[in-house]
Amino acid sequence: MSTPRPLLRRLFPSPALSLTVTAFWLLMSDSFNLGQLLLGMLLGLVVPLFAARLDREFARLGTLRPVPKLLCVVLWDILVSNIRVAMQVLGPEQRLKPGFIWVPLDIANIHGIAALTSFITLTPGTVSAALSDDRRHLLVHVLHLDDADALIAEIKSRYEAPLMEIFP
Structure with a gap:
């Protein structure tokens, strides 16, 4: 029997991605204010939730000689x-x-x-x-x-x- 994932882990499947999305939003916005910060945080919350549902196929590497x-x-x-x-x-x-x-x-x-x-x-x-x-x-x-x-x-x-x- 598997244990349910904690609520915090379900809300933040990738904290590093959440921080990255928020930081990039702030870097791309014209001004730094409370509204931009909140919007960046909202994107940092939503984007990883959708990204976690993507079917991931990890790269297998052979030789790097070529x-x-x-x-x-x-x-x-x-x-x-x-x-x-x-x-x-x-x-x-x-x-x-x-x-x-x-x-x-x-x-x-x-x-x-x-x-x-x-x-x-x-x-x-x-x-x-x-x-x-x-x-x-x-x-x-x-x-x-x-x-x-x-x-x-x-x-x-x-x-x-x-x-x-x-x-x-």
């Missing part, structure tokens, strides 16, 4: 894509061929998928648009799509493969 190379690849891709997108945007509009592609995912770890979607969205000219309910396909919008298969292969080899080592 991280330096992956970061270099992402930074290089961001730099090259900035130049490519600038040339495309400054060129004739009719030459652009925007499109959507579904990228089949081999990675199952939600933290790895989150990193993958971030890398795609950080790279100019591509945006992660949706994740299928079964987490097996990622919808990506591309500013200029020449070859969908080549782009999918590039995403999988440059980003997904190293992320699968980091997040098994």
Whole structure:
């Protein structure tokens, strides 16, 4: 038979989160007064109650060996894509061929998928648009799509493969 959680623990499931939310509210508000303090405290009470109900999936980490190379690849891709997108945007509009592609995912770890979607969205000219309910396909919008298969292969080899080592 389990013992009921004390009332204080149910009201404050995460005191550290409550303090953090209150502190950030006060930092973001224009002025420091009693009303802002009370509103920050109310948010500090309510936000952790909702956060405690979220389904948490903790990150399992594999090897961190691919991280330096992956970061270099992402930074290089961001730099090259900035130049490519600038040339495309400054060129004739009719030459652009925007499109959507579904990228089949081999990675199952939600933290790895989150990193993958971030890398795609950080790279100019591509945006992660949706994740299928079964987490097996990622919808990506591309500013200029020449070859969908080549782009999918590039995403999988440059980003997904190293992320699968980091997040098994």
